[in-house]
Amino acid sequence: EYRDVVTSGEVMAMFVATTPGPLQDVEHFDSRLAGAEMNVSVGLARLGHSVRYLGAVGDDPFGARARHVLASEGIDVSGLRTDPSAPTGFQLKNRVHHGDPTVVYFRRGSAGSQHAWSSEIADAVTASGHLHVTGVLPALTPQTRDCTFRTIDAARRAGTTVTLDPNLRPSLWSTTAEMIEVINELATLADCVLPGLSEGRMLTGRNSPDGIAEFYLERGVEQVVTKLGEAGAVLHTHEGTRSEPAFPVRVVDTVGAGDGFAAGWISGLLDGLPEQDRLRRACVAGAAATTSEGDMDGLPTRTELDELLGR
């Protein structure tokens, strides 16, 4: 069955603790779901697009919950495997009042039990208009990398367009030269790359959005959208440059902004919006994602998006 978008990625249970300082007595505890690709899928589904999600969870309550949440957002989870060989991925995020949180992850991909290439992936990608992937899985192991290359290759053969969000968080991950090489190789196979500014600097060794974009445009990418946080975003194509200021909101937590932004951008691509309107939709969806603590709570529905755009 045809879908507008197929996303391929990881699903994780997320536990959020808030500690007042270096002592480990937690003053607040919360349990959520996480995963960049999942956030983008939810964002797209809320904007009215049909989405199929490819991935794997363990045979446990967290996996069941993730499946339920995705399905209740209207996402096709027929490509979300339940695989008892490893538990559902999780992240434990420790927020402190000042400074960056510390995060520990269990990634199924690192355990080698997620995302082996299969004919189901090829079929799902072929039966979709667009594929969205991030750099998280391919950066993990040779197996997840191989699977991502093949997934993108299948998309290109089928004429399915591809967006890549590198999603390497310089503040949270130690990124190796090998990871950078893999992500850049993947990027050159995508139609559109969506780096953050610090990420783009790390990946390309260039300092400015112009330099970052030039690096990818020279390597055959058609559109480079550089996310600039509260300064908005800038689009570079072979034809020229457009920028859009951030949409003003009351910010609660900026984690997940990039995923909301990607959902808005892909939604605009699918709807055939002109470039500036596409950037604006992406900035509104990214801003909306910052208005709540959870990664996906703030992602707007189509009606909410229209209200924000009209205000």
Ligand code: ADP
């Ligand atoms: P990432 O989450 O990938 O690091 P950014 O922080 O640049 O990416 O955020 C992605 C987009 O979300 C930005 O381009 C912007 O449109 C929007 N955004 C991020 N932070 C804010 C903010 N403080 N106010 C309004 N919009 C924001």
